Amino acid sequence: MHGVTPLPLGLAGPPGRPQLSPAQIRALTGDYRRRLTECVPWSPAMKWRRELNLQGATYGIRELFPTVGASLDPVHALGHGLYVDSPGGSFRYCVRVQPRGRPLLTWWGSQVGTVIFDAPVGIPALFQARPGYARDDPERWNEHPWMSLTPAEYLTLRPGTRMARGHTVVAGLGLAHQLIEVSRRLQVKRVTLVELSQELVDWLMPVVKPHLRKPVEVVVGDAYDIIPQLRADIALVDIFPGYGNAQRKIDELAARSPRIKKFWGWGSSEMSGRKLRSR
């Protein structure tokens, strides 16, 4: 689902990169000042727009580890109290600070936009370690998180969540955002979660459990192998690191899964196959 990827907007970019003219910088700065005066309360039900200007104080999100503090420090250099690692050390939960007025990318189908907040907000994120790196190696953590609870993630997962009913398969645990939302829908009777990582399941599911409202069966394994063996009303598949290249994979999975009535894939339902955007 989706990154704390700030907009690569170096107003006075690094040497060697195209520089903005003073007039362009003035125009951009003026634009962000205007946006900061137009911020509205966040609602998970709000529609995507190219420009989302949000009141930071209203961005209430579920934190799986509420005692973890928010930080701007690099993921590998976080201090005590600013992260939780899975017992095997393969995953790190932390809360990234999104500073006031700094644009974050959003996307909707083939369209791209930005969101800004009028106050700093904490955005929970889940990083996975690259195999073979030492614990203190700055390169240890993948640059892009598997999941971060940005507005873009909320808005792009919502169409799938709204399709959940009866027996729903959710593929991809991540931060369990979609799993929890699906389990809270009246139309849903039970859920089967399919997740590749046993370590992630063992670590997070006990934390997630109190948030669930329906029975959830967990199957650990590769969704591409497991899902074709299941019978369900719908499968919601979010196992993709980037937005925009999932349609072919979903079509192929659906063709091999005759006992699942409907499929939805993150980054495929509204996509027209444009360039990949990392989470």
Ligand SMILES: C[S@@+](CC[C@H](N)C(=O)[O-])C[C@H]1O[C@@H](n2cnc3c(N)ncnc32)[C@H](O)[C@@H]1O
């Ligand atoms: C983007 S995260 C899912 C985020 C989740 N939708 C949420 O709301 O928090 C992707 C998850 O899919 C899992 N995953 C990746 N490839 C997979 C596969 N082939 N089969 C099953 N799970 C997979 C990853 O371990 C990760 O937990």
